[in-house]
Amino acid sequence: MISVLILTLNEEVNIGDCLDSVAWADDVLVLDSGSEDRTVEIARDKGARVLHRAFDDFASQRNYGLEEGNLRHDWVLHLDADERVTPSLREALRDRAERDEHRAYRVPSKLMFQGRWLKHAGMYPTYQVRFGRREALTFTQVGHGQRGAPPPEQVGTLDEPLLHYAFSKGISDWVRRHNRYSSDEAEHAREMRLRDVDWTTLMTGGVQARRRSLKDLSYALPFRPLLRFLYVYVGRLGLLDGRPGFDYAVLLAFYEYLIGLKRREHARRSGEPSVEASADAPLEADPQEA
Template sequence: MISILILTKNEQQDLPGCLQSVAWSDDIHVYDSMSTDGTLDIAKQFGATVTQRPFDNWASHQNWGLQNVPFKHPWVFYIDADERMTPELVQAVQAAAAAAKEEVAFRLQRRDFLLGTWLKHVQTSPFYMRLFRPEKMRYERLVNPISIADGPVGQVAGYLDHFPFSKGMGHWIDRHNGYSRFEAQQIISNRQAGERFSWVKAFTAKDFHQRRYHQKELFYRLPFRPLVKFLLLYVAKRGFLDGRAGFTYAMLQSIYEYFIVLKVRELEAAAPMSSVAAQRGNP
């Protein structure tokens, strides 16, 4: 009743554990971004179906997968290689898919781990939409995509365990350095294509996407944004209750935010130069 979708790129270290946690499904798909390590061999050893496509950006890549991967079942559970389904979650998603009436998707709670500690408080958002009917789901944004379901959304119990630091701190930093470039591009794109920023609409707009756009812009315009991000996670969300892991994670997220700030400035500085160069090239 439920197919599995796993996104991969050089995941030979984490993929076996992920595949073991979803071995209950008879339709497992590894959607790969042209891995160069042993990822594909591992997928085939577990009997998974492999689909490959060069990665461009998150929303485009995920939307293409939902439209083109040949799922056997009407429901899909999406999982990353560094995530694991707990037995309780497996039972919950199976029951939800079997009993679903109007629902087209279900949210679940994810537990992120760092230094052997569950980041129970400092985590930005613990709920993710991972069980869905693929024809009713789409993604938006170049990175950290927003899940948009075309219909009612339910919620299931159990935990999806996430180990984002399984490959080491350096890998996390390298990856988020890349993410920050996409985030900066998304910010510039939003400002060029979106409507003029409104403080009022950030809190009162009836349309969810319009309200989210203005809320994002409000956050992006805050002075000392990396410091604000740290205080939000460590103080407002009580990340200090997660001990050393909470402090480390809040610091890393503030550094990531600063990467985004710097790259937005870089893109904004390059834009006038590009405009001048284009004008000089005109006859």
């Protein structure tokens, strides 16, 4: 009934547990982008099919898997190797596929850090469109991440979350990845202009659509690292998550600082006018949903 598509690159630490969490699926495709560890070996030992494609961006990887992966079922669940499907989510996925009320679904995720769920600092629930009909669910690249493409009226929302172990390979790996991500986000922020903000969606759209518009609007704010820290740790009550909540808020502020540095570096090299010079200039930074 449901095919599973998993993206991997050097995920020997994660892929076994990820595949175990979807052992109920009779069609699992691992789309690998050049792993040099035991990722592919473990995936095959667990019974998954493996397809190779050089990585360019997340959206293109997922779309390639949909188009070239010979998936057996109409309904597809998209995963990263550091995510896990709980039994409750499995039942919710099967129920939605049988009822067929929408063409795609947003799936919430619980961010796990230092052995606990970051209920507050992790900004739960945040959603991504990860489950849907194969012909309807394609992706577009935005910054370093991807967004599902179906029109909002065709997208439903699940209550049961994925578990996201974003730090399963350690802090150093998280920092390396977010160094790369910050370059993509700085480029996206450089191209974004105030006139591109969807003001109608900001005022009247659904929760997820409003978050995206607020994200676009927030590029123009000064002191992004400090504001991000205060929003996560105080505004979202990350302080209730104890030391893990504080540490995560600091990491996000550091990530915002990298984006701003890279944005300003590009502006100096290209002679681009500063953000302060004109409200129509490209905006400065991007509050990445990490």
